[in-house]
Amino acid sequence: MSPASVTVTSYNMHKGMSALNRKVQLDSMAEALQDLNSDVLLLQEVQGRHAARSNRIDGFPSLPHYDVLGEKLSFHRSYGKNAVYPERHHGNAVLSHMPIDTRHNLDISVNRLEQRGVLHCEVLPEGWEVPLVCLCAHLNLREPDRLKQYQAISEYVERHVSPDSPLIIAGDFNDWREKSAQSLGRELNLDEAFVDAGGRRPKTFPARLPVLSLDRVYTRNLDVVERKVHSSRRWQQLSDHLPLSVKVRPKLPQRKG
Template sequence: MGQTMIKVLTYNIHKGFDRYNRDFVLHKIKDHLKDAQVDVVLLQEIQGRHLHHESRISAWPDVSQFEYLADNIWPHFAYGKNAIYRKGHHGNAILSKYEIAEWSNLNLSRFKRASRSLLHGMIELPNSNGPLHLLCVHLDLIGFERKRQIRALKHYVDSNIDASDPIILGGDFNDWHGGLGGSVESQLGLQEAFRQINGKYAKTFPSNWPMFRMDRIYYRGVDLLDSYCMERQPWSELSDHLPLYARFAI
């Protein structure tokens, strides 16, 4: 049985605003995501609804941001609404060219307005013998909260995913000082794609002068082919984060 290649991108889109939080650039993000030609997009800080922006910004889409980005490129999507406030909500999303057979959302935050969660989607690829688990995460800014969230993530994976099933876990780990990497790899039995290729985690924040290794793509049960950070224009002018890419065979 032949292998199937799957291309994955993880991206914190800053709710569709540029790195300075001034200009609404979701239409540009959509165009460049399309040009990236990936099979799966793992998105953080994506706006599900915002009543104030809907009435104030002429370019604001008539549908949710995840539906707008998905369009006819990624016909299957899931959205985890996590940060909820009077004017709307935002969270994580998975966009996929393959059908998402099942999905669930686990809120990892103890604070109502914080978008800290695990979005889990299951897809089946051609020629595969079972599901591929896609996990999209956004962890806390505070170190002890991130550690607690990693423990919650491990408990969820151990309880809901067979040990032999392949996993791709991507997102914004907010790991300012690099202390989480070993925990994720040892506790979950995962490897980080960019680090496997380049020997270190990718610098993804801030996008115009990346200094911090915030965003990751971890995996198990698939063969890593390539991984890189999209660090040049136009990406450095869009969100405050840079997107991270990985290509696998399964």
């Protein structure tokens, strides 16, 4: 059986709220994500609990948002709790119609103000000989902090991910200075999915009028068959970030001679 192509979408959900926190958007986000027909979702800023909003705002669910999405999409889910406060917490989540093997939630926090993590999960698509390694990441706002986080991610991958494994690292890198390719991509021999012939990356933030390229998708041992920035008006009215999707399959061995 030839390996099936798999579509992976990365999306910062802004805790299920609109860009200015004026409207609960979780149900609309679930519908929009369902219409993408993705196989794997790598989500950032997923609300696990927010007691105050649940009690105060109509339509804000008391259930963890990854469970709400999982039920609506009939997806398996895994949650990595990163930012923890009294009566609320949020983090990264991986959802998939394939069973998920959760390996680790890597803490890459470098200060008390920004609690960040990388959620390591693996899925086995149809026809694949080995699992697809998925790392869902959310990095800091400051470049000096991100440099430390790139190093932490690099060390983790070198220790825990086989160099032959199909790997995707995606998420909100907050990489407005566009340094991640040099600090992480080259270190791990990664391919960056969203760079055009002129070396430009897509603008993903703020969603309504994108001016910054904050989100990244990196791959290794994968062929990227399709890539898409979801920038329609529908997506502009949901979170403060635009989602990125890639369709991938295992990289075919190069013929010699």
